[in-house]
Amino acid sequence: MQEIDDLEDIPLAVTFSIGSTLLGISTLHIQEIIKVPDITEVPRASSFVLGILNLRGRIVTVFDLGTRLALGSCRKSDESRIIIVDDGSETVGLLVDQVADVIPIHQEAVQPTPANLNSLQGNFFENVYRSSDGLVGLLELDAILNYE
Template identity: 30%
Template sequence: MIDNIRENNAFEADATRDEDTMENKFLTFHLGQEDYGIEIRHVTEIIGVQKITDVPDMPDYIKGVINLRGKVIPVMDVRARFKLPPRAYDDRTCIIVVQYNGTAVGLVVDEVSEVANIARDQIEPPPRTSRGKSSRFFSGMGKMGDEVKILLDVERLLYDEERLSAGLVDQA
């Protein structure tokens, strides 16, 4: 019994340490001319584009599903989600597999850049604007030297329509 408690405490300490090492870390990527970031704690892996099976009656930004090591996961084209012009997939196009609330989703992006450390005091709230509904997906603006990375809110990116229909999101 005591050994189990020790093992559990060691596991919890490791999990806390792992969580601490992920704090302020963002996987950055390009979409068009802009740089975006997503909290690294949500990222499980990055893969190349593979065959995407089309699924009827899905929103236009859901490209379909892929079979990832025996697990079927939906794939979202982030360009389409942001209503950016389409672009042919090439050898730099990647799928970022994220996990949120026990659900895995692949996010198609133009190109993955790096894992960046952005301190909390270098993150500002996103600008308030009624134009461009894409801004509702932003959690903040991360300053890195002369550059700004648009930081995404994974929950809103994945579930915003459900939140809208449930009345949980301001539609402005």
């Protein structure tokens, strides 16, 4: 019950890996996590757009998060998952190599993204969280979803 009480005010994040990189997304933006269904490719789309899928009647665009983050394309496997996110304006599916866990984000373990990392890679990272499994880069969803 203590844990339940603790959960009351602590935000959660879904952690996942692309290649060997451990990343996380706040559960506030996540609708659900699904297995990789059949994806219909979209011609003339961006390189990180894999295609579209039908999620219970809704058409969802699927991004290759690895390609989007320049970490190398994700390969489809039994471990591969699509995280369905919604920023309020649109719903997007993000393909990741493996979903790890849902962890609480304790504010004392959250550190800001190093400045040089920001300048180089754009504003994809909100901050960095030190978990028991290692450092987790918490992603800024708007930066990922907004592109020209």
